[in-house]
Amino acid sequence: MHRDVAIILYHDIAEPVHPLAKHLGMSVTPDIFRQHVRYLAKNYDLISAGDLLSNNLPRKALLITFDDAYRSMLEYGAVILKEASAPAIFFGISATVAGPSIPLDNVISLAVEELGISRVLSLLELENREISSTAGLIAALLPELKTRDITVIKEKLFSSLGTTEELVHKNSHLFLDAGDVAELGKYRIAIGNHSMHHVFLRGLTDAELHCEICESRELLERISGQSVDYLAIPYGSELDATETVLQMARTSGHRGIFLVHARSNRFRPAANIYYRVDAGSGPAETLWRKLQVEPMLRTVRDWARRSRRRVSPIAEVVPAG
Numbered sequence: 546m547h548r549d550v551a552i553i554l555y556h557d558i559a560e561p562v563h564p565l566a567k568h569l570g571m572s573v574t575p576d577i578f579r580q581h582v583r584y585l586a587k588n589y590d591l592i593s594a595g596d597l598l599s600n601n602l603p604r605k606a607l608l609i610t611f612d613d614a615y616r617s618m619l620e621y622g623a624v625i626l627k628e629a630s631a632p633a634i635f636f637g638i639s640a641t642v643a644g645p646s647i648p649l650d651n652v653i654s655l656a657v658e659e660l661g662i663s664r665v666l667s668l669l670e671l672e673n674r675e676i677s678s679t680a681g682l683i684a685a686l687l688p689e690l691k692t693r694d695i696t697v698i699k700e701k702l703f704s705s706l707g708t709t710e711e712l713v714h715k716n717s718h719l720f721l722d723a724g725d726v727a728e729l730g731k732y733r734i735a736i737g738n739h740s741m742h743h744v745f746l747r748g749l750t751d752a753e754l755h756c757e758i759c760e761s762r763e764l765l766e767r768i769s770g771q772s773v774d775y776l777a778i779p780y781g782s783e784l785d786a787t788e789t790v791l792q793m794a795r796t797s798g799h800r801g802i803f804l805v806h807a808r809s810n811r812f813r814p815a816a817n818i819y820y821r822v823d824a825g826s827g828p829a830e831t832l833w834r835k836l837q838v839e840p841m842l843r844t845v846r847d848w849a850r851r852s853r854r855r856v857s858p859i860a861e862v863v864p865a866g
């Protein structure tokens with residue numbers, strides 16, 4: 546059994562939400578985020594990336610993390626965290642920060658907002674599938690894509706929108722740039738790696754994985770001037786934590802790997818693999834259930850399922866320790 550630590554995940558802090566993020570369900574209002582941080586500071590011992598590395602954890606350790614590349618991390622997140630003297634890790638998508646790459650899920654959100662989901666499904670030749678939401682579309686389309694497929698799909702969607710990736714990236718003012726990321730260092734915010742292009746890793750070739758994991762880490766270290774010690778797997782599924790991914794992450798210098806399964810970290814599969822809980826956008830009162838109750842229930846449920854199957858998928862791919 547490992548030392549317990551709760552790790553919470555945020556993405557975008559916005560009101561209203563930009564069309565590039567509107568259909569992804571990843572945004573929380575600044576007011577709710579401030580309430581969350583006050584609640585967490587009052588009820589937990591907030592720790593930093595360095596504390597996690599040292600493994601010298603207080604009894605009610607909690608780490609705040611942010612994923613993706615939204616500028617709201619600096620505009621609202623850093624300021625509100627500072628009010629509570631709360632440290633955090635920001636996991637950046639390096640090609641979005643360095644510009645002008647936009648993750649495919651953001652492009653799909655924009656296309657759904659501008660064209661409607663029926664037209665987007667038709668463009669992507671998915672009209673015969675029973676898909677009624679952006680989340681369903683992403684789950685059906687994205688996990689097995691290769692880098693070249695993503696390029697073709699993005700070109701098709703931008704062409705239908707009558708614009709280009711470069712123009713949308715520049716005019717949206719939605720994403721952090723390299724200077725912004727360097728500025729995060731002035732706050733108690735460590736920089737982590739969230740891949741080069743925010744893609745599912747499970748179907749990629751070794752060369753594509755090298756770009757997403759190793760080159761992305763190097764780029765983020767150059768941009769931020771900080772050591773990048775952690776990798777957050779895009780979309781957070783253990784299905785993307787393949788043996789090759791874990792080995793490449795470790796040998797390229799990552800000292801911890803983060804998933805997004807709301808399970809207890811007391812029972813995580815290896816000392817340097819961590820589960821995270823998505824904070825959601827509800828009021829602070831929902832956090833106790835999300836952080837204390839649901840992870841334990843899910844851990845028990847997963848144990849029951851695996852003992853029925855007599856195999857643990859992650860045990861097969863994750864070396865102990």
Ligand SMILES: [Zn+2]
Pocket residue numbers: 612613739743779780
């Ligand atoms: Zn992400």
